[in-house]
Amino acid sequence: MHVEHLLQLPSLDLTRLWGEPSLLAAEIGGVTATDLEDPARFLRPGEIVLSGLVWWSPDDGPAKADRFVAALRSAGAVALLAGEETHGSVPGAVVDACRVHRIPLLAVPSRTSFRAVTEAVYLRQWGDLSRRPTDHYALPENVRTELGALLADGADPGTLLDRAFAHLGGPAAYLLSATGRTLAATPDAPPLPRQRAAGHLRGPASETTRRVGAARSPYAARHLHVPVAGAVPPRVLHEMAEVLAQHRLPAAGSGGDGLLAVVRGTLGGASPRAALEACGLPREGPFQVVTAELSAVGGGPDDGPDAAADALAEALHLDGRAFRVAASRDEGAVAVAHGEPGDLAVGWAATAACAPGSVLHGGASGLLAGAGELAGGLRQARFALAASRTLAPAETRLTATEELLTLDALLAGLPAEVRAAYSAHTLGPLMAAGGSRRMLLETLETFLAHNGSWARTAEALHLHVNTVHYRVQRIEQLTGRDLARLDHRLDLRAALSCR
Numbered sequence: 001m002h003v004e005h006l007l008q009l010p011s012l013d014l015t016r017l018w019g020e021p022s023l024l025a026a027e028i029g030g031v032t033a034t035d036l037e038d039p040a041r042f043l044r045p046g047e048i049v050l051s052g053l054v055w056w057s058p059d060d061g062p063a064k065a066d067r068f069v070a071a072l073r074s075a076g077a078v079a080l081l082a083g084e085e086t087h088g089s090v091p092g093a094v095v096d097a098c099r100v101h102r103i104p105l106l107a108v109p110s111r112t113s114f115r116a117v118t119e120a121v122y123l124r125q126w127g128d129l130s131r132r133p134t135d136h137y138a139l140p141e142n143v144r145t146e147l148g149a150l151l152a153d154g155a156d157p158g159t160l161l162d163r164a165f166a167h168l169g170g171p172a173a174y175l176l177s178a179t180g181r182t183l184a185a186t187p188d189a190p191p192l193p194r195q196r197a198a199g200h201l202r203g204p205a206s207e208t209t210r211r212v213g214a215a216r217s218p219y220a221a222r223h224l225h226v227p228v229a230g231a232v233p234p235r236v237l238h239e240m241a242e243v244l245a246q247h248r249l250p251a252a253g254s255g256g257d258g259l260l261a262v263v264r265g266t267l268g269g270a271s272p273r274a275a276l277e278a279c280g281l282p283r284e285g286p287f288q289v290v291t292a293e294l295s296a297v298g299g300g301p302d303d304g305p306d307a308a309a310d311a312l313a314e315a316l317h318l319d320g321r322a323f324r325v326a327a328s329r330d331e332g333a334v335a336v337a338h339g340e341p342g343d344l345a346v347g348w349a350a351t352a353a354c355a356p357g358s359v360l361h362g363g364a365s366g367l368l369a370g371a372g373e374l375a376g377g378l379r380q381a382r383f384a385l386a387a388s389r390t391l392a393p394a395e396t397r398l399t400a401t402e403e404l405l406t407l408d409a410l411l412a413g414l415p416a417e418v419r420a421a422y423s424a425h426t427l428g429p430l431m432a433a434g435g436s437r438r439m440l441l442e443t444l445e446t447f448l449a450h451n452g453s454w455a456r457t458a459e460a461l462h463l464h465v466n467t468v469h470y471r472v473q474r475i476e477q478l479t480g481r482d483l484a485r486l487d488h489r490l491d492l493r494a495a496l497s498c499r
Contacts, residue, residue: 001027001028001121002025002026002027002028003019003023003024003025003026003028003048003078003079003104003106004021004024006028006048006079006081006106006117006120006121007024007106009120011116011120012108012112012116012117012120013109013111013112014081014106014107014108014109014117015106015107015109016104016105016106016107017082017090017095017098017105017106018095018098018099018104018105019079019104019105019106020102020104023078023079023102023103023104024079024104026046026078026079027078028046028047028048028078028079028121029044029045029046029047029078030044030046030048030121030246030248031047031048031050031117031118031121031122032044032047032048032049032050032248033049033050033114033118034049034050034051035051035052035053035054035055037055037067037068038067038068038071039068039071039072039075040071040072040074040075041306041327043071043072043075043076043077044075044076044213044214044216045075045076045077045214046076046078047075047076047077047078048077048078048079048081048121049072049077049079049080049081050081050083050108050114050117050118051068051080051081051082051083052082052083052085052114053082053083053086053087053090053091053094055068056068056091056093056094058087058091060093061093062093062096062097065091065093065094065096065097066093066097066100066101068097069097069098069100069101070101072101072103073101073103077103078104079103079104079105079106080094080098080103080105080106081107081108081114082094082105082106082107082108083108083110083114084107084108084109084110085110089107090105090107115152118152119148119149119152122151122152122246123145123148123149123152139164139236139240140167143163143164143167144239146163147160147163147164147243150163151243151246151247155247156184157175157183157184157244157247158175158184158185160240160243160244161173161175161184161185161186161240161244162186162187164236164240164243165232165236168231168232168236170186170187170188171186171226171228171231171232172186172189172190172226172227172228172231173185173186173189173224173225173226173232173240174186174189174192174197174224174225174226174227175212175222175223175224175225175244176192176197176201176222176223176224176225177221177314177317178201178215178218178219178220178221178222178223178314178351178354179194179198179314179318179347179350179351179353179354180192180194180195180196180197180198180199180200180201180350181197181314181317181318182194182197183222192225192227194350197225198350198353200225200227201223201225206229207229207237208225208226208227208228208229208232208237209223209226210223210224210225210237210238210240210241211223211224211241212241212244212245213242213244213245213246214245215310216306216307216310217306217307217310217311217355218354218355219307219310219311219313219314219351219354219355220310220314221354222244224237224240224241224244257326257328258275258278258279259279259324259325259326259334259336260326260331260334261275262275262276262279262336262371262374263289263334263336263375263378264331264375264378265375272370272371272372272374273370273371275371276336276371279324279336280324281322281323281324281338282322282338283371284370285338285367285368285369285371285373286338286339286340286367286368286369287336287337287338287367287368287370287371287373287374287377288336288337288341288364288365288366288367288368288377289334289335289336289337289364289365289368289374289377289378289380289381290312290316290334290335290336290337290344290362290363290364290365290381291312291332291333291335291363291364291381291382291384291385292308292309292311292312292315292332292333292335292360292361292385293308293332293333293360293361293362293385293389294307294308294311294358294359294360294361295358295359295361305327305328305329305331305332305333306327306333308327308332308333309325309326309327309333309335311333311351311352311354311360312325312333312335313325313335314347314351314354315344315347315348315350315351315362316335316337316344318342318346318347318350318351319337319341319342319343319344320342321337321338321339321340321341321342322337322338322339323335323337323338324336334381336374340367341364341367344364344398345398348360348362348396348398352396359393359394359395359396360396361385361388361389361392361396361397361398361399362384362385362388362397362398362399363380363381363383363384363385363386363388363398363399363400363401364381364384364399364400364401365377365378365380365381365384365401366380366400366401366402380401381401383401383404383413384400384403384404384413385399386412386413386414386415387399387404387409387410387412387413390412390413390416391409391412407490407493407494407497408497411494411497411498414498419498419499420498420499422494422495422498423495423496423498423499426479426491426492426494426495427441427479427492427495427496427499428480429479430444430475430478430479431499439471440471440474440478442461443461443468443471443472443475444475444492444496445496446460446461447468447472448489448492448493448496452483452484452489454468454469479492
């Protein structure tokens with residue numbers, strides 16, 4: 001179905017306010033209704049957007065409308081259908097923004113419900129599907145019609161699976177997350193262990209598993225799986241995957257700007273406990289802050305905060321705690337989890353396996369007693385994340401603050417610029433090029449590694465003890481440190497670790 005087809009439906013009575021013919025010819029991939037000021041993260045390319053324009057008021061300037069429409073363009077939306085009921089007509093600022101960003105704009109009269117638009121799109125899509133070349137295994141016409149109506153009513157994926165396969169005797173079928181976690185299943189389907197399901201997803205392509213639509217990252221992918229080969233004809237499995245692609249699961253764990261304000265500690269005079277409750281988390285602890293960052297290597301997925309938030313959410317789902325996750329360009333991916341941790345490291349590894357071309361780093365705070373400690377928990381988690389990157393730059397790793405038990409691990413969390421400056425300042429001339437300076441640096445490392453033992457240092461370097469004494473004296477002169485003192489030894493040991 002194309003955008004222009006909506007204008008041809010008398011029952012909807014839509015009006016084109018702006019839209020060039022080439023843009024109106026775009027194919028519709030789905031429908032999303034929203035009144036968020038910035039809905040970009042909840043949209044998928046090819047969708048039309050229904051909005052009652054509740055987010056806009058006559059006192060708002062054109063910038064607000066421009067931000068909203070720009071978000072639609074960045075997400076790949078193909079049209080905006082704006083309701084007239086809230087303001088009596090579509091504001092001119094919205095029309096102008098759609099013209100600037102080249103988003104077709106259709107006005108929805110107050111007598112036409114958004115549900116009617118959604119149902120018209122999905123029923124038309126089923127009609128298009130039924131006319132495709134197919135074999136006798138395609139879903140029956142009455143099943144397609146029923147599923148289209150269920151989609152328009154917002155039915156859950158378990159109901160869709162049940163109704164799609166009922167005419168085949170109700171075989172076991174599952175909707176799986178990227179890690180093999182069961183999101184929905186037919187009523188009589190036995191529990192499917194996640195590890196076994198993950199094995200099916202990692203294995204070669206088969207006629208029992210289909211990917212469901214497109215996802216913004218590998219960590220948010222969904223799959224339709226039927227364990228018994230031949231229980232569902234391949235064409236039916238393919239068509240059912242297309243149905244489920246039109247169903248968007250609730251954004252479980254999404255906390256948005258409210259969560260970021262809590263963990264930043266920028267609530268002003270508002271109560272952190274009330275703000276957490278508004279995000280969908282309990283008012284009382286314990287809590288834990290977890291951060292995530294992706295590094296793309298070898299053609300891996302986008303290393304932006306949204307992909308990292310998808311990975312973080314999937315890992316916390318496997319951990320089994322209630323959580324909320326948010327992401328921004330400034331803050332990256334941040335989550336607040338409630339309760340005692342399960343085995344987050346296992347979930348982290350399972351999630352990272354969804355995208356072999358990327359490295360997933362994470363940092364976790366210690367347990368926090370209450371909402372007032374979340375800002376400090378964010379600082380802990382960020383420090384642990386920095387340590388994770390330093391300790392294993394090319395390997396997936398989750399580092400918790402309680403793991404920072406050694407001097408090397410603690411120093412790993414410092415910013416790279418701070419580490420480099422401290423090392424250069426403390427070691428001074430020993431860092432300069434030249435054979436003699438490198439020799440002194442090697443002597444210092446060996447001397448500290450052997451706890452200041454002259455004899456063992458001499459033995460390790462194959463030197464006379466007097467030579468070691470001479471070199472140590474030279475090191476002390478160049479650095480201004482006395483290696484007989486423990487605190488000075490620690491200074492130099494830290495500087496060596498920071499190189």
